[in-house]
Amino acid sequence: MPNHLWMTDEHRAYRDTVARFFAEDFEPNRRDWTTAGVIPRAFWKKAGDLGLLGATIPEDHGGLDLSRHFDAVTFIEQARAGDSGWGFSVHNIATHYIVAYGTDEQKSRWLPKLASGEMVGAIAMTEPGTGSDLQAVRTTAIADGNEYLINGSKTFITNGGSADLLVLVAKTDPKSRSKGVSLLIVETEGLDGFSVGRRLDKLGMKRNDTAELNFDDVRIPRTHLLGSEEGEGFYQLMKQLPWERLILGYGALGAAQCALDVTLDYVRERKAFGQRIMDFQNTRFQLAECATKIELLAAFLDQCLEELEQGSLTPEKAAMAKWWGSQAQCEIIDECLQLHGGYGYMSEYLICELYADARVQKIYGGTNEIMKELIARGLDKD
Template sequence: MTNTTVVETKNKNRSYFTEQHIMFRDSLRRFLDKEAKPYFDQWEEDRLIPKSFWRKLGEQGFLCPWVDEKYGGMGADFIFSVILSEELRKVGGGLGGIGVHSSIVGPYIKNFGTEEQKKKYFPGLMSGDTIIAVAMTEPGAGSDLAAISTTAIKDGDSYIINGQKTFISNGILSDLIVVVCKTDPKADPAHKGISLILVESDTPGFSRGRKLDKVGLHSQDTSELVFEDVRVPASNLLGVEGKGFYHLMKELQQERIIAATGSQIAAEDMLSMTIEYVKERKAFGQSISDFQNTQFKLAEMATHVQLGRTMLDSIIVKHMEGQAINSEVAMAKWWISDNARKMAPECMQLHGGYGYMEEYKIARNYRDIAVAPIFAGSNEIMKVIIAKGLGL
């Protein structure tokens, strides 16, 4: 057994994995080995994942496996989404937009969509022909969703949408956008005026702004979106008017579990690659792994990684049971992402000068993990949630 499998071997037979989960994981791994890994470096340079890859994922049944069988899906449980997020992250953080589509935004239609919306959009979401995004963040409103200024004003049997969004994952490739907007700009408190509206990308008045140049996650497209008198049918309302904030809050638990999963896999990956490197690299006549400083650093990191895995597995099981665990999820999202971010420079340091070279995966991990404490709710917001859970 090689060092690269040490962390995973301890967890590959997780108690909540069934034979079907393992078959799905193994099939996905074989697919990614053939269809993603050989091309990923080029996708990073291109700053985009080709739509053809999305369609290949769809052809193999890897997208939105949770869609009910009556709509042509697998009716799979949440563990399938966890597996998808884990295996994509092992290839590279830039594949995260696929998880956003399949495990974070797609479920909005499952949980709040009408029968007509499900019949219309599920086939494309599963095939990869329809890529979905959620437009929350604005230039002047990040974690404070109540401060958004994008409006959707009712006009007969239509809504007219005006506003701008930024930092939108899948913003360039998206064919369908869940737009967070205010249908009642005068609502007090403000969050009671928020609704979710579905906008197709070919709707007149919709345009994409800049494709944003990020520090990391290069192949995941991120952009600005612009809405100028975008008229959509009232039937494009997703969920209940004025309840958009509550819809978002309900889905954030799963989103943050997926975010924590990506950070945990990054931490496990960095630990494994660093163990392998220090055992092979020699200095002063011995392996770097023979130095006590190296051993102590890796012992600390391995302990933190195992703590993160234990915490993550616990909340996955509770989420599967339908428990409301907002505080625990906030703890996991904060602690696991912060741990991975702290590990990145430590692992790079143990790689020496080679760790700063693009040919070594640790360099990419160093860039990619920097955003983990920011997205899916900043870690500062996670601490606010935890404090409220303590009655503070």
């Protein structure tokens, strides 16, 4: 396991808490929750009780006011436990929008509930007609007296079927592109005109609730606009994206480590031609490459995290962490599956689940092509 130089005894104790939480509260339920296609609310509440949901939320709003290193610990440990079903990443992202841009009233209203697990958060950007091109969203939120009138639909929304709070990307000025985009907070409970569409069947991430959302003349108070003015949404999204990309990077790191761990167990046990699979030079070289990539990824992510905390992480570097991290994750898991032979293709082996779950990492959070485009734009500046 990589040595994160920033880790103190406090981080290690936190890591032990998260690892125990997954061993005791997640692992025995893995199969049932995979079949159910959703993580029960009791798990969220327990995570809230342990302080995991509010680690980086200010203390006066129900959190622990810790640095993002603690969230990184949770993302790594969740993935190391072989889970990508619990939608903590998007809950955390939704929370950070309110921390960054919420008024005092908004923070007091929502953050304590997001920290305790009473509310589950989601972020609703993608629509059936547009994903990468966020400026082209067609969901509208039109001011009408003291309210916004919302119409449109979203798809692929993580936690979509169970979320109580959505950070919604909508056009407050449908005629403009980026300047027309705003972020609004939508409380879903009992909301007239709001409905959850299909819960989407996916290649992997079977425990994860991914859904379509529909807004048909939904009304919310104008005080639920995030930020001081309409039209700030695109800027707000761009400012938060580097953290979102590091979250995906740390998830990639944990999943790759999980794959290496289960594969080492397997190849030390399994025999062919009278020797352990581990003893073939090919196995040794492949696993050596995997372990090296894991160390490189950890070192790069940690450097990005330090820069993020200091306020100097560039969008280009965050994009590198996301694309390279997810690419390395997919390559490592593919190789680890290969070393399992036919058993790697069987659902009862964790490597099979890791393989299916990994693929989307190259797609969501900004596709890897968009990441490379962003990096290239930075290279092509005068």
